[in-house]
Amino acid sequence: MTLNDAPVPASLIEPAPGPLIEARAISRSYGRTPALREASVSVRPKEILAIMGPSGSGKSTLLHCLAGIFTPDAGEVWFDGRRLDTLKDAERSELRRTAFGFVFQFGQLVPELTAADNVALPLLLGRVRRRQAYRRALSWLERLELGELRDRRTGELSGGQAQRVAIARALVMEPKIIFADEPTGALDSLTGEKVMDLLVGQARQEGATVIVVTHDARVAASADREVVVRDGRVTDPYAIGVSR
Numbered sequence: 001m002t003l004n005d006a007p008v009p010a011s012l013i014e015p016a017p018g019p020l021i022e023a024r025a026i027s028r029s030y031g032r033t034p035a036l037r038e039a040s041v042s043v044r045p046k047e048i049l050a051i052m053g054p055s056g057s058g059k060s061t062l063l064h065c066l067a068g069i070f071t072p073d074a075g076e077v078w079f080d081g082r083r084l085d086t087l088k089d090a091e092r093s094e095l096r097r098t099a100f101g102f103v104f105q106f107g108q109l110v111p112e113l114t115a116a117d118n119v120a121l122p123l124l125l126g127r128v129r130r131r132q133a134y135r136r137a138l139s140w141l142e143r144l145e146l147g148e149l150r151d152r153r154t155g156e157l158s159g160g161q162a163q164r165v166a167i168a169r170a171l172v173m174e175p176k177i178i179f180a181d182e183p184t185g186a187l188d189s190l191t192g193e194k195v196m197d198l199l200v201g202q203a204r205q206e207g208a209t210v211i212v213v214t215h216d217a218r219v220a221a222s223a224d225r226e227v228v229v230r231d232g233r234v235t236d237p238y239a240i241g242v243s244r
């Protein structure tokens with residue numbers, strides 16, 4: 001076979017997929033405090049992106065704007081070919097409920113409910129039948145090695161167990177994208193590493209995109225790419241100081 005007969009790799013024929021989610025020069029202030037200044041970032045489908053940067057630099061604000069929880073004062077947010085920041089509140093809430101999953105630092109679980117109840121909850125709110133909702137919830141709890149704790153109230157779980165329940169609850173809806181804000185911030189380093197491995201491993205299996213805000217370089221190391229936020233702007237970690 002000559003070089004000319006060699007099959008052309010698909011990556012050279014097919015264009016790289018466009019971004020799944022993108023912030024275009026977004027700015028956002030809290031009163032007179034600017035938190036984001038024309039920040040831009042784009043994330044490809046199935047990519048795991050870590051957002052790092054000093055305290056107060058605007059990481060959480062960026063994540064909240066990407067997730068449609070906050071609306072930027074200027075700039076645009078695009079998700080899956082649709083402009084997110086100009087959607088009506090009801091449409092944006094529906095998108096958040098169906099296509100987005102969230103894992104925050106303190107899980108945001110309902111402590112009086114059991115692990116199974118917490119994971120089934122988003123399905124029940126989406127009108128999935130009770131029996132099916134619990135079947136799916138239990139299968140996710142098992143995937144996250146929590147099957148035995150299904151009937152335990154989440155207020156009585158350890159931090160690491162609670163974060164795994166929060167991951168199960170985020171993934172049960174089969175979201176296209178998971179937003180995680182310091183998901184391991186309240187855990188010791190070993191537990192944090194395990195929780196992050198589970199989040200990344202399960203997201204990869206499901207083909208979900210993950211955007212994770214973290215201070216922890218080990219958490220960032222399990223991402224495909226990292227960006228750094230400084231003074232409300234996103235900079236490439238390999239070209240510090242260059243605005244994108």
Ligand SMILES: Nc1ncnc2c1ncn2[C@@H]1O[C@H](COP(=O)(O)OP(=O)(O)OP(=O)(O)O)[C@@H](O)[C@H]1O
Nearest residue numbers: 030033034035053054055056057058059060061062
């Ligand atoms: N609710 C608020 N009201 C007023 N200012 C706020 C509010 N939330 C954030 N800020 C300010 O906006 C800026 C960016 O905050 P943000 O929480 O996005 O940063 P961060 O990088 O996530 O910080 P950290 O790593 O400490 O969580 C900071 O100067 C912060 O003090």
